[in-house]
Amino acid sequence: MEAFYRTHNYLLEHTASPVRRQLMDEINWNDRLIGIKGSRGVGKTTFLLEYAREFYGCNNKECLYINLNHFYFTERSLVDFVAEFRAKGGKVLLIDQVFKYPDWSRELRYCYDNYPDVRIVFSGSSVMRLKEENPDLSGCVKSYNLRGFSFREYINLMVGTSFPSFTLDEILKDHVEIAERICSEVKPMAFLHDYLHHGYYPFFLEKRNFSENLLKTMNMMLEVDVLYIKQIEQSYLPKLRKLLYLLAISAPCVPNVSQLSKEIETSRATVMNYIKYLTDARLMNMLYPEGDSFPKKPAKVYMNNTNLMYPIRPMAVNHQALRETFFYNVVHKDNKLNVGMKNTHFLVERQHQFKIEESLKGKTNPDIFYAVEKVEIGYENVIPLWLFGFLY
Template sequence: MEAFYRTHTYLVEHTNAPVRRDLMDEIDWNDRLIGIKGTRGVGKTTFLLQYAKEKFGTDRSCLFINMNNFYFSNYSIVDFANEFQKRGGKVLLIDQVFKSPEWSKELRMCYDRFPNLKIVFTGSSVMRLKEENLELRDIAKSYNLRGFSFREFLNLQTGMKFRAYTLDEILNNHEQIARGVLSKVRPLNYFQDYLHHGFYPFFLEKRNFSENLLKTMNMMIEVDILLLKQIELKYLSKIKKLFYLLAVAGPKAPNVSQLATEIQTSRATVMNYIKYLADARLINMIYTDEEEEFPKKPAKIMMHNSNLMYSIYPVNVEDQDVLDTFFLNTMYKDHKLYKGDKNTTFLVDGKLPFKICGEGYKIKNNPDTYYAMHRSEIGRGNQIPLWLFGFVY
């Protein structure tokens, strides 16, 4: 146990989160069982350590553990939690909880046996906490940690502290908001960098970003999908090939029969793999309206964020696809997006039509449509700078 305390102290003392994530204030920390999900690489470990540093420092009532530790190949979470709370432990932070085969049952046992112990755990976005783990349905509070928004990236790069705005605030007050931002920085000077490498916090590391992201993408498939969905290793190459084919094809409806032929499997299996890739936050499935959902074929498949596009097929990246993907990704947190009609790109929340306009796009202004304008610093009326939608979280 002392070894775990020493590791915890070292990690907390050496944690330096470059941006304080808003999720820190959105979580109700009074709950006894809190799950923080998110795609690999968005900073879940750092988030846990930042919480420990802010609230407890090196106080031994809080302890961070990682399920990668070989200790847990012989001892259960329940065993460890029992020993920890006997020593006065109050808050146990468990990173990568899914590495324990019986993690959901063990968390339930801890919840029932140790009423004075709070557990905060991280897991993959592939985990379906409430749907697949009935033991936790009524007791675990689940939150999602996303990659950096453009606002967070801008704050990090400039030292500013711009706040987030709701979609309604942006639609109704975008000129005033944009002027306030422009009085301090020129957002477009940073926008392309964000599209290329700003979503994942590890762009801050002194390593090649694209290589690091490719490694992360492989881990998403090899660990998050294969391990959690219990898929045999021999099918790994099929899932990777499918992901590549979808990425290179660009945003469009998948030809499921052709994909099934190319990866030599059934149509039903292709659709299951597509769902797993979406759960892993590698792709997004866009439908035409709320009536349609999986297992129906989506109207369009897009990459989850623009950083992925530059890493997986840099020579084929189309500017318009990047802009569409940025808008989808930034709105994805709190809004539902559907495929627009021939004159629009997306229908947001089933009622707000948006056209994402690349540089030089000639607008035939429809007063019922919102136009998200690339390369515009400031907008007017229903024409809004695209970068400003990066402030919705």
């Protein structure tokens, strides 16, 4: 146990979050079992450690971070560890890499039922379905999603500002005033291109080649987050990788499932399942007409975020695809998106039609909102594209 406390304190002293994540304030930390999901590379470990630092500080044995990837847990049960932690005054256990431990959901449920004075916060892959696939946790786990940096968080990090986030309704109603207030302190458009290229994943701050690091992360998403967690045979990895490549080089696109099934030599149903796995891993996004959902074929598939578009085709990234992907990624967090109608790109919350444009020429339609890249401060129903990056 003491060795884990030493590791905990070392990590708190040497791991710092470059910017405070908004999710920290969205979680009800009084819940006794909290699951934090997120794709590989978005900073789940750092987030857990930042919580420990902010609420407990170093050398406080009431809170402990552990990684279930540790060999110690090959012979010691999690239940026994929690019992010892509790006996020594422990109150909050932060568990990383929970899926590496066999029967983890059953043992977490046992701890929840038998140690009501211990709160457990665990991290997991975005591929995990905590409630649907783990009936042991039904009714007791509160699940949250940690995303990559928003454009707002990126600007706060790069400039040292502390801009708040805004709801979609606030932006639609007050976008001119909000944009004027932000632009009085910083020029957001000067940062947008860099964010689209490398600002989503926190590891862009590391002194390593970002594109190579992201390619490695993408492969790990496939090999661990999809194959390992979904228990798919390793021999199917080349098919998954090829499918991701074929979709990525044409996204956003209407997927030709019959053609894709020929290309990767598998059935149409398997192609659809693979696309769902890629979506769960936060590599792709699926867009449906209103009223449709999986397992139906999506109307379009997008890359999950714009950073993913560059490593696969660094010299041929389509700028309109970038704009649409950025909008989908940031608006999708708290709002429902469907295929737009009447020459629009997106229907948001079943009521707002959006067109995503580089610039505007000619008259606008009063029934449509325009998210425009080359507009710093908008007017009426014309809203700067960058401002949607302040939704979280």
